[in-house]
Amino acid sequence: MSEPLPDLIEEVISHSDLNADIDNASLFIAQANEDEVALLLESLPIDERIILWQTIPEHKQLNTLLQMRCDPREVLIKETNPEQWDKLFVGIDSEDLLELADSLPVELVERAYEAMDRQQKQYFTRANQYPEEQIGHWISHDFLVLPINARVRDAMRLIRREVPRHTDMIFLVNRSGHFSEAVPIAKLYGLPEHLPLVDIALDDFLVISANAECELVAKDVQLSGFGSLPVVDENQKLLGRIDVTTASELLLEYNERQLMGSVGMDENEDLFSPVRKSAKGRAIWLGINLLTAFLASAFIGMFEATLQQVVALAVLMPVVASMGGIAGSQTLTLMIRGLALKQVNPANFKILLVKEFKVGSLNGIIWAIVIGLVAVAWFKDPLLGMVIGIAILLNIIAAACAGIFVPVILDKLKIDPALSGSVILTTVTDIVGFVAFLGLGTLFLL
């Protein structure tokens, strides 16, 4: 068992003068897998990353690049000259190039394409017919396949050659190349050689359509209990397969995309991207939020006269907005999970709305009383307590309804509610909260 990766990374990084300590780093690289080297490179500031990149043995460079996220990878791609590329592209296959294509300049993609054989070129072209969100883009072509009339001896002959990772099945295809059956390799042992493979094929083996959504397929593969599932085109022709490791990579990427996307960032964001690039990448999200903040301000501005006379309203504004925002995001999060699991649909949507409305009302009443009492104790004004209490109640109920409607509407519009739901929701709760609070204040406190 080797030293855990994080310790090793820390060890290498902590030598602040990498040039002087390049031997230590090289030792690590010699022992580590490509995915560990990739993580090490991503953990290094750009200057050190480039220095270390040059010390990586050529046979590890392509695989290391493949394991990296796009942004940190692009830094290294820029530092690699055309002659180096020609060496790296020797033996590149369609799947490698598909993974790299987004980070490479067009002329390098063409160069790599030309370096591949006819079969790989064909795979590459076919995969590119499916967009990145569809599983057809990511299939592997490394699997065991036999004609439908093959026998046990054919299977044994096939297995004696190379068996790719996660291969627990031999796929059988008919004369037109359509997927037909899956035969478990483990069942082959001890069977008569002339037995037709169809006799031991599994019933109802799950087949994936090439235009299915990546995350859904990835979950299916993960939970199927099989090492991989076959992928077919719209005519049932067997194109390739997705194995559990590819599925897990797709899911990890999906989860990163959700995490980073929820604050308007890209999952490929480099920990050490240059300041200007980084600032630019975050600007759009800040800009959108600025607009919503100004919108809220505009509504507050409608009550300037009130605020001038009852300054306690200004002091307590954040409480009303905050409680609505929090209550709303709880409902929103429950809905985001429900939509992701495909649990929420038109049939149970109304029942959910009623339930969340009731939860909102109950929580609204409780917190209205608590906050109302605190306000009375603080500002010695019972009317102010009543005003903030009613505003809290209204805002928490509005938040519950927005928490149900916003994600459902976004989902209908094919916008991922995990990415933009929160901004829209808090805009609603801010505005409802401020208008209710300041409006009631105008009515009762002037």
Added chain:
Amino acid sequence: MSEPLPDLIEEVISHSDLNADIDNASLFIAQANEDEVALLLESLPIDERIILWQTIPEHKQLNTLLQMRCDPREVLIKETNPEQWDKLFVGIDSEDLLELADSLPVELVERAYEAMDRQQKQYFTRANQYPEEQIGHWISHDFLVLPINARVRDAMRLIRREVPRHTDMIFLVNRSGHFSEAVPIAKLYGLPEHLPLVDIALDDFLVISANAECELVAKDVQLSGFGSLPVVDENQKLLGRIDVTTASELLLEYNERQLMGSVGMDENEDLFSPVRKSAKGRAIWLGINLLTAFLASAFIGMFEATLQQVVALAVLMPVVASMGGIAGSQTLTLMIRGLALKQVNPANFKILLVKEFKVGSLNGIIWAIVIGLVAVAWFKDPLLGMVIGIAILLNIIAAACAGIFVPVILDKLKIDPALSGSVILTTVTDIVGFVAFLGLGTLFLL
């Protein structure tokens, strides 16, 4: 290929009178896997869920419960009487009981324990020595193992019996039961029967320690390219293994925990939990946020006199707080990912801080100018524009620093920054924002 699950679920649910349409539901249940039935039950309001539960054939009931989340599962557990349990517990194994134990009343756990054979009782006791966060709690005991001196013929004999899912290796143990080697099953074909298995064992097969953290192990298993990895205790004794399907279940659960936890909810939250339970479950988070909101209010309260004279400050307050919160959560999210990937450590922490400080300064300057100009245009007061500009700059820089420090400190304290980082961060940015804005307002605008 059967109809996709979401459509089927919708079909079943949309028959609002389930009693009248129970045949349709039963037909679905008869065809579906237990995980699909589990998802269907979770998607149903509680009354319908209970009615449908009673129609599920006994042989599917235990596995369906195992596939459900804790909260929706507990509703059904309450509806199941002792005689039913005795039937369900026939053939229950240690892994099933470990999964169910948290949802079952103690007396039922004991009843199930008594129903197991000696071997399973021993597995159960041993797994319970590891807490749920450690992989030892979740290992499976269903794998192929042979003594270190076994030969190819022994392996062939073993394989001819049952091969468990995701089994691409036979594990070899020494006389003390210590894990020694992993032998790829696919390599066995065509070898002489008397060949010692060690001759075809893999070098440096990854071995997992039973007290390792679940998520880290799950990722290792997923990315290893193998169907499962062996798990050993502190003395290297082979305890069991983790396969890719278990790993993916652990990761899905982990991701749900992160998602739901970020708004103070439990990953087991039932979509249709009773109103009172639901409200109670969310109350703590609302309470914590209320405290931080009142804290922010208290700081605003220090500037009551200023607010009374310059009401524009009250109108623009949300803009200052919002920009700081958003900029801070971007840095926070980058750090959360970095910490989860073990990319961030003391060695590169300072470099990151400097980088984020620079990004914050650049974004701060840009947005200070934009917001300052809007404020001047809106309120016709150049000094107000200057005041809000400086407050924005200070708050975005403070947000960047808090975005770095908060998660690192939480991580040191063994608190997951993905769960509580955001509350702490926005408290910081709210307070810094309000104090800077209103403080500068007091200095320059009175």
